[in-house]
Amino acid sequence: MTPPLRTGRVAPPPHPHRGATALSALTTLTAGLATAGARRRRPVTEVDRTVAVTVGAVTRPCRDVAVLDLVGDGDGDLPAWRPGAHVDVELPSGLLRQYSLCGDPADRRRYRIAVRAVPGGSGSAQVHALTPGTRLRLHGPRNAFPLATAPAYLFVAGGIGITPIAPMVRDAHAAGVEWRLVHTGRDLASMPLSDELAALAPDRVLRRPDDAGGPPSAGALLAGADPEAAVYCCGPPPMIEALRAALPAGQRFHSERFSPPPIRDGRPFTVAIAGGPEIAVPADRTALDAVREVRPDVPYSCRQGFCGTCHVRVLEGTTVADPAGPGRTALCVGRAAGERIVVDLGR
Ligand code: FES
Incomplete structure (x- = not known):
């Protein structure tokens, strides 16, 4: 996986x-x-x-x-x-x-x-x-990818992205809520779990291997979707972004992807660890990666800002793109607004 x-x-x-x-x-x-x-x-x-x-x-x-x-x-x-x-x-x-x-x-x-x-x-x-x-x-x-209340669901999984989706499908099925699943992958031999899910309701599961027609467009993934359905997608970022762009405004969309968000328009800055070294963070790297080169004990988990594991106090300076809240930074995604921040790894 x-x-x-x-x-x-x-x-x-x-x-x-x-x-x-x-x-x-x-x-x-x-x-x-x-x-x-x-x-x-x-x-x-x-x-x-x-x-x-x-x-x-x-x-x-x-x-x-x-x-x-x-x-x-x-x-x-x-x-x-x-x-x-x-x-x-x-x-x-x-x-x-x-x-x-x-x-x-x-x-x-x-x-x-x-x-x-x-x-x-x-x-x-x-x-x-x-x-x-x-x-x-x-x-x-x-x-970080909870199944919320909805009148119907469209589940879309790319490859091993079926893993969080599979229990959602079983849950919706057991609850008697309308659902459909589209599972994509290179070929059927690389697409786990959806064969078991198809046993629940064969007519609700579309297994769509790329070797039988090429990678599907967002339109193909959404074909026949209930406009009231909440769409849950786990897969590679291009699939998620294509679906997000293709969905009508207002349709609920929940996604989980395989990789951290890309750094857009990053600028270099310095993270000074209180009582410790000053660490240069290049434009194309996260503070977490740079800090862990010096302090490999700094914990992390999601690498996307939401789990809180890498959140630390900011003693000097301010940050941007930061979900950690006032006075704190998520080292995995937050970046200094200026040239330098001082953080307290004592959290
Ligand atoms: S690793 Fe989860 S918030 Fe940074």
């Missing part, structure tokens, strides 16, 4: 401090489907905590994709989650990678992730090398 770094949320949650605070806000957004015919569900209380798991079954349902069950250690339940949630997985090397949960939220004994092997991807290579019995630590789950 391409490491599914997250972005494009329609309603970024407030997250003035650490991830735990953000999670509380997100839980409210994932309170469930309240449409006619939808079942009422108790709200999930998501907790940002460290969870010990052991790798259980490992399957390879299609080319380059490993599906892993991560079984909770001990007798207790794993923390609850809702469709769209992800966990941060601490890999054996110490790398931290985010993966969407694609299993059944009702199964509180295990989480399931599906990971595509990315050429040159150190995280995905480590995941593919995991074997049953390996113990891991997770953080989360967190939800």
Whole structure:
């Protein structure tokens, strides 16, 4: 799986401090489907905590994709989650990678992730090398891509972007809400999970491999879509941007993409760490990347500003493009308004 770094949320949650605070806000957004015919569900209380798991079954349902069950250690339940949630997985090397949960939220004994092997991807290579019995630590789950109330859904997934979408489809189906799924990919052999979803309702699932007609246009992805449907898309940035541009004004659109947002019109600046060194941030790099070269212990998770993990206090200077709120900066996306900021890594 391409490491599914997250972005494009329609309603970024407030997250003035650490991830735990953000999670509380997100839980409210994932309170469930309240449409006619939808079942009422108790709200999930998501907790940002460290969870010990052991790798259980490992399957390879299609080319380059490993599906892993991560079984909770001990007798207790794993923390609850809702469709769209992800966990941060601490890999054996110490790398931290985010993966969407694609299993059944009702199964509180295990989480399931599906990971595509990315050429040159150190995280995905480590995941593919995991074997049953390996113990891991997770953080989360967190939800930056919550399924909100809607009268109908159109789900669009590009390749391994099916992972957060799959539990959404099952949820909508179980709740009796109208839904359709379009899944694209290079070929059917590289498109996991949607064959299982097609078993729920074959006429609602369109599996659209590029080798049978080329990459679909946004118009083709949206063909026949209910104008009232909320559109949920996870895939590569070009797919998301094309859909966003093609949708009629007012139609609800929620997306999650695989990579951090590009740096647009970046200018170089300096981050001075209080009591520490001054670090030059080039125009085409984030402060987080530059700081971590000197301080690799600085934590991060989403790399897109919303999780709160990299938020720190700004002691001098101001920032732009910054979701962290007054007096703070998200090192992963915030940039100095001037030439220099001073930050407190003590947070
Ligand atoms: S806010 Fe999540 S890593 Fe920066």
